[in-house]
Amino acid sequence: MANLETSYMGLKLKNPIIVGSSPLTSNLDQIKKLEDAGVGAVVLKSIFQEQIDKDADMNVDMEQAFLNHSDAYGFLRGASEDHYIDKYLTLVEDAKKSCNIPIIASLNGAGDGSWIKEYVPRFAYCGADAFEINHYEIGSNANIDGRKMDKDFIKFAKLARKEIKLPLSIKLGSNFSSPANIIRELDFLKYDGMVLFNRFYNPDIDINAISIKRGLTTSSKDEYFNSLRWIGLMSEEINADLCANTGIHSGETIIKMILAGASSVEICSALITTGLETVNMMLEQVNNWMELKGFSSIDQFKGKLAQERMEDPTLWERTQYIISLHS
Ligand SMILES: Cc1cc2nc3c(=O)[nH]c(=O)nc-3n(C[C@H](O)[C@H](O)[C@H](O)COP(=O)(O)O)c2cc1C
Numbered sequence: 001m002a003n004l005e006t007s008y009m010g011l012k013l014k015n016p017i018i019v020g021s022s023p024l025t026s027n028l029d030q031i032k033k034l035e036d037a038g039v040g041a042v043v044l045k046s047i048f049q050e051q052i053d054k055d056a057d058m059n060v061d062m063e064q065a066f067l068n069h070s071d072a073y074g075f076l077r078g079a080s081e082d083h084y085i086d087k088y089l090t091l092v093e094d095a096k097k098s099c100n101i102p103i104i105a106s107l108n109g110a111g112d113g114s115w116i117k118e119y120v121p122r123f124a125y126c127g128a129d130a131f132e133i134n135h136y137e138i139g140s141n142a143n144i145d146g147r148k149m150d151k152d153f154i155k156f157a158k159l160a161r162k163e164i165k166l167p168l169s170i171k172l173g174s175n176f177s178s179p180a181n182i183i184r185e186l187d188f189l190k191y192d193g194m195v196l197f198n199r200f201y202n203p204d205i206d207i208n209a210i211s212i213k214r215g216l217t218t219s220s221k222d223e224y225f226n227s228l229r230w231i232g233l234m235s236e237e238i239n240a241d242l243c244a245n246t247g248i249h250s251g252e253t254i255i256k257m258i259l260a261g262a263s264s265v266e267i268c269s270a271l272i273t274t275g276l277e278t279v280n281m282m283l284e285q286v287n288n289w290m291e292l293k294g295f296s297s298i299d300q301f302k303g304k305l306a307q308e309r310m311e312d313p314t315l316w317e318r319t320q321y322i323i324s325l326h327s
Pocket residue numbers: 020021022023045046106108134171197198199217218219220245246247248266267268269270
């Protein structure tokens with residue numbers, strides 16, 4: 001049996017499979033099942049700043065008639081926020097008490113990040129091994145140019161890094177003008193890890209009802225290529241550990257991500273669609289391949305095909321189909 005241990009953000013993982021933030025990691029029973037299934041770590045379902053704000057506002061609106069004093073408004077809104085944050089902290093604490101795998105808390109929020117200052121001190125003692133933050137603004141405001149969006153994103157990332165003392169990763173989308181520049185900037189800020197890439201929820205249209213409907217929630221096994229390319233391009237250029245995400249549905253894809261330079265992978269759709277036994281199947285595939293190729297540890301092949309180590313580094317950069325399908 002090969003040694004599948006890996007290190008991610010300074011955490012020791014018994015294998016590279018991390019379960020990504022999702023309903024799979026939203027309650028204790030499920031988290032324990034994931035540990036029993038053999039995963040290396042879990043990222044808890046995100047706490048959404050947007051949702052907390054919305055619910056707190058709704059609670060305040062419902063009690064409007066009684067809020068004839070401005071202190072009462074502040075108190076009720078604060079109590080509602082506390083309720084959600086405390087519930088989340090309890091999940092982190094319970095997961096830490098009941099499991100032996102690393103527990104990564106996930107914070108999701110938009111705006112300038114001022115909310116981080118408010119939330120983070122409360123997380124300091126809950127026992128999370130690390131944090132993953134998730135921040136995404138859709139570039140739908142035509143009055144804001146890309147340069148300003150990038151600047152605001154880095155400002156947010158800087159604030160989060162300053163406030164969060166635990167190992168910290170950031171889950172990124174790929175739609176920056178220059179992902180390489182953003183990834184390097186985050187590395188300068190001393191992020192311990194980066195997750196490449198998040199898969200965002202997209203709306204769809206129901207042509208019978210002529211209305212907006214929910215887009216496909218889960219990924220397919222062919223959606224990993226973009227993450228693979230950027231891990232191959234960036235893994236040797238930065239100090240932060242890279243975690244591959246999106247479209248990882250087999251041990252074969254995990255091997256590819258590690259060859260490109262990933263330290264770990266986050267999976268979600270594969271487990272939602274095919275069940276927890278998939279973890280064992282993936283680990284077996286990785287182990288069998290390692291034995292076949294004569295690798296006894298992950299480090300022996302991690303980054304072997306990263307761009308910096310290639311004789312022809314342009315292989316990772318090619319985007320045009322020069323060779324025709326008919327040739
Ligand atoms: C139903 C569902 C809920 C999710 N909720 C979150 C979330 O709360 N926070 C987050 O960072 N990612 C969330 N994700 C994204 C996943 O963590 C993951 O990044 C994405 O699904 C791509 O990985 P996959 O191809 O293995 O599914 C969610 C995904 C799904 C399918």
